[in-house]
Amino acid sequence: LCIAETCPSCSVTVLSDQFSPNTTSDVAAGILIPHTYPGTPIHVQKQWFKETFTYLFAISNSAEASEAGIHLVSGWQIFKNTPKEELPFWSDVVLGFRPMSEAELQKFPQHRFGQAFTTLKCDCPPYLLWLEKRLKATGVQMYTRKVADLWELHSEYNIVVNCTGIGAHQLVGDEKLFPVRGQVLKVHAPWVKNFIRDGDGLTYIYPGIHRVTLGGTREKESWSLSPDPGTTKGIFDRCCSLEPSLRGAQDIKVKVGLRPSRQCVRLQREVLSQGGVKLPVVHNYGHGAGGFSVHRGTAKEAARLVGECIAALQGSSSRAKL
Numbered sequence: 001l002c003i004a005e006t007c008p009s010c011s012v013t014v015l016s017d018q019f020s021p022n023t024t025s026d027v028a029a030g031i032l033i034p035h036t037y038p039g040t041p042i043h044v045q046k047q048w049f050k051e052t053f054t055y056l057f058a059i060s061n062s063a064e065a066s067e068a069g070i071h072l073v074s075g076w077q078i079f080k081n082t083p084k085e086e087l088p089f090w091s092d093v094v095l096g097f098r099p100m101s102e103a104e105l106q107k108f109p110q111h112r113f114g115q116a117f118t119t120l121k122c123d124c125p126p127y128l129l130w131l132e133k134r135l136k137a138t139g140v141q142m143y144t145r146k147v148a149d150l151w152e153l154h155s156e157y158n159i160v161v162n163c164t165g166i167g168a169h170q171l172v173g174d175e176k177l178f179p180v181r182g183q184v185l186k187v188h189a190p191w192v193k194n195f196i197r198d199g200d201g202l203t204y205i206y207p208g209i210h211r212v213t214l215g216g217t218r219e220k221e222s223w224s225l226s227p228d229p230g231t232t233k234g235i236f237d238r239c240c241s242l243e244p245s246l247r248g249a250q251d252i253k254v255k256v257g258l259r260p261s262r263q264c265v266r267l268q269r270e271v272l273s274q275g276g277v278k279l280p281v282v283h284n285y286g287h288g289a290g291g292f293s294v295h296r297g298t299a300k301e302a303a304r305l306v307g308e309c310i311a312a313l314q315g316s317s318s319r320a321k322l
């Protein structure tokens with residue numbers, strides 16, 4: 001979408017073996033709280049987050065908000081021990097960030113410190129459908145197709161953008177990319193209005209427009225997409241200990257996704273070449289546990305790299321004519 005918006009003369013085609021609701025992005029809780037990528041400078045991560053927050057904040061403040069599944073949500077991140085870094089790098093991007101008061105902390109007798117703030121939440125399946133609708137409205141073609149090798153696209157397209165998430169492990173053989181399995185529950189509990197996240201990242205409660213997401217797990221190198229019943233019970237019990245009213249939650253659905261994890265997002269140009277024929281590629285994958293939080297910022301950078309590829313192609317075709 002970002003490419004179509006920034007380069008209206010490009011003809012864009014989306015190829016994917018799965019579309020919503022069958023992607024990792026459909027499983028995500030969709031909360032805008034960044035996860036740190038150890039291999040990327042903090043100022044870059046902050047810019048990606050800020051661009052994403054600003055973009056979604058405008059949607060949340062428009063008539064499209066409910067269809068796009070984007071809304072503001074207030075709540076607490078709580079810690080059993082005071083964290084080393086009391087002010088995370090994103091504290092001045094979210095709204096109204098402040099330490100929790102002693103009175104607020106009484107809600108969480110096991111926790112000694114907390115941060116209160118308002119952030120954005122995407123209800124992921126509606127948001128993905130809304131993005132698809134906007135893609136189609138800008139004339140983008142969408143086809144179901146599994147790509148076995150990026151090179152197979154060289155005769156059909158001038159530039160390839162690789163946004164395959166965990167699929168890049170097989171597609172481009174990226175050994176630095178690994179799955180971090182996450183299981184979540186999507187429940188009906190419309191009385192829960194505030195988010196609660198344990199700072200250890202294992203237990204969270206995120207109210208969306210229709211369902212509340214309860215999490216979670218982080219299982220490094222596990223490729224299993226099957227829900228585990230013992231884990232479901234564990235997640236439910238942990239969430240109920242933070243928000244006892246969840247004992248009354250109904251219609252519990254279990255989802256599993258594989259976070260496409262890496263030391264840093266691979267946001268990079270590469271030129272593939274065979275027998276003198278070249279295919280420019282822009283990679284944009286490896287967003288790990290924080291793909292929603294930075295998606296617009298990384299998409300903008302990928303679109304800028306596509307612009308560089310176009311300029312290089314135009315340069316080489318005018319040199320060829322000379």
Ligand SMILES: Cc1cc2nc3c(=O)[nH]c(=O)nc-3n(C[C@H](O)[C@H](O)[C@H](O)COP(=O)(O)OP(=O)(O)OC[C@H]3O[C@@H](n4cnc5c(N)ncnc54)[C@H](O)[C@@H]3O)c2cc1C
Nearest residue numbers: 017018025028029030031147165167182257290291292293
């Ligand atoms: C349980 C859980 C909770 C999460 N919660 C949050 C959260 O609250 N906030 C947040 O910011 N992030 C969250 N995340 C992280 C977020 O879900 C990911 O970072 C993000 O979804 C990655 O998006 P993606 O588009 O790169 O990958 P995907 O959504 O997996 O999309 C990749 C697409 O590429 C296609 N594809 C792959 N290989 C091929 C191929 N060879 N040929 C054709 N098509 C291919 C796939 O079919 C798919 O459509 C969570 C993740 C999980 C698992």
Ligand SMILES: O=C([O-])CC(=O)C(=O)O
Nearest residue numbers: 029182201204216289290
């Ligand atoms: O950590 C969170 O709060 C939610 C999330 O991004 C994940 O489970 O990957």
